[in-house]
Amino acid sequence: MNRKAKGINAERELTHLFWERGWFPIRVAGSGSSKYPCPDIVAGNGIRRLAIECKSSSDEKRYITKDQIDDLAAFARMFNAEPWVGFRHNADWFFLALDELKDSGKSLMVSFDIARNKGLSINELAGNKTSNN
Amino acid sequence: MNRKAKGINAERELTHLFWERGWFPIRVAGSGSSKYPCPDIVAGNGIRRLAIECKSSSDEKRYITKDQIDDLAAFARMFNAEPWVGFRHNADWFFLALDELKDSGKSLMVSFDIARNKGLSINELAGNKTSNN
Numbered sequence: 001m002n003r004k005a006k007g008i009n010a011e012r013e014l015t016h017l018f019w020e021r022g023w024f025p026i027r028v029a030g031s032g033s034s035k036y037p038c039p040d041i042v043a044g045n046g047i048r049r050l051a052i053e054c055k056s057s058s059d060e061k062r063y064i065t066k067d068q069i070d071d072l073a074a075f076a077r078m079f080n081a082e083p084w085v086g087f088r089h090n091a092d093w094f095f096l097a098l099d100e101l102k103d104s105g106k107s108l109m110v111s112f113d114i115a116r117n118k119g120l121s122i123n124e125l126a127g128n129k130t131s132n133n
Numbered sequence: 134m135n136r137k138a139k140g141i142n143a144e145r146e147l148t149h150l151f152w153e154r155g156w157f158p159i160r161v162a163g164s165g166s167s168k169y170p171c172p173d174i175v176a177g178n179g180i181r182r183l184a185i186e187c188k189s190s191s192d193e194k195r196y197i198t199k200d201q202i203d204d205l206a207a208f209a210r211m212f213n214a215e216p217w218v219g220f221r222h223n224a225d226w227f228f229l230a231l232d233e234l235k236d237s238g239k240s241l242m243v244s245f246d247i248a249r250n251k252g253l254s255i256n257e258l259a260g261n262k263t264s265n266n
Contacts, residue, residue, distance in 0.1 A: 019169055024211040026171045029160035036152055038159045042175065044212035078157040079177035080213075 003057070004032070010056030010088050011040050017093070017122050018043045022130040023050075037071030042081065043126070049081035050125070052095070055110075056088040065107045069098060084125070087115040094119030136190070137165070143189030143221050144173050150226070150255050151176045155263040156183075170204030175214065176259070182214035183258070185228070188243075189221040198240045202231060217258070220248040227252030 001009070008027075015025035018041075025043040028034070039051040053072050055062040064085065076083035084095045087110065094115040101108060134142070141160075148158035151174075158176040161167070172184040186205050188195040197218065209216035217228045220243065227248040234241060 015169065024171070024208050025169060026159075026164075026167075026175065027162035029162040029164075031159075031162075034159075036148065036158060038157070042159065042212075044214075046211050046213070049212060075157050078179050079175075079182060080179070081177075 007032070007040075007054065007056055011054055014041055014052070014054060014086060014088075014093065014122075015043075018126055020129045021122070021126045023126055037075050039072055039075055039083075041086075042079065045126075049079055050084055051076040051079060051081040052084045052086045054086045054088070056086075058089075061109050061111050062087060063107050063109055064101065066105070069101060069108075073098060085110075087112065087119065089115070093122050095122075095125045096120075140165070140173075140187065140189055144187055147174055147185070147187065147219060147221075147226065148176075151259055153262045154255070154259045156259055170208050172205055172208055172216075174219075175212065178259075182212055183217055184209040184212060184214040185217045185219045187219045187221070189219075191222075194242050194244050195220060196240050196242055197234065199238070202234060206231060218243075220245065220252065222248070226255050228255070228258045229253075 011027050015027055018025035023043045023045045025041060027041055028038045031038050031040045040054040041052040043050045051072060072083045083098050085101060087094045089112045096115060096119045100118050144160050148160055151158035156176045156178045158174060160174055161171045164171050164173045173187040174185040176183045184205060205216045216231050218234060220227045222245045229248060229252045233251050
């Protein structure tokens with residue numbers, strides 16, 4: 001399976017995790033190649049909205065450009081949404097707020113250790129599974 | 134060009150119309166086949182959010198099922214967004230609020246005349262083009 005297909009599978013998995021927890025999730029079409037700033041996933045639960053950039057490669061270190069973070073923050077402002085970066089590792093997801101990522105460089109690296117130590121789990125971010133799913 | 138490709142082209146055109154007007158638009162991946170209720174396009178401008186189901190066939194009459202309308206309304210509630218149905222005809226778009234569509238039947242028909250007479254234009258819905266686009 002190529003990198004793009006892996007990414008889409010991970011995004012589908014994440015939308016399912018939100019749906020199980022009572023959220024309405026959407027995957028953004030062409031999020032990797034769109035002309036306009038956009039995240040990979042947006043989810044709403046009637047009160048909160050989340051805009052999520054997904055990093056799902058199996059590499060121990062993931063790189064995010066400053067431009068990607070700026071785009072995610074701009075999108076979130078326009079949707080009154082919370083910006084998050086989601087890291088997938090061994091079927092676990094960890095979510096980092098943008099202030100955990102800020103750096104002065106053009107691109108920044110987040111190791112899985114950082115994501116695991118500082119990130120929220122899916123239950124911490126979105127609540128536990130609801131009984132009606 | 135097949136029906137699906139035409140639909141995607143129309144959605145791309147609409148996202149561009151929103152972007153020109155200062156909105157951040159996204160197309161929803163797999164909106165026609167997703168397991169979860171979702172619209173075709175979501176757009177935000179920092180204050181308002183719109184959830185839009187697109188009807189872009191060249192037929193004079195378009196059909197929408199009651200289930201599609203219920204799904205659009207449910208999605209909009211979860212995103213605190215306004216639900217709209219967008220009709221494209223001869224390169225013009227008209228947007229109808231859901232209460233213009235309500236009917237008792239399982240499926241309902243909207244002719245282009247109804248859309249043109251009762252619908253909003255893109256400028257009425259989303260404002261005029263901004264100078265910085």
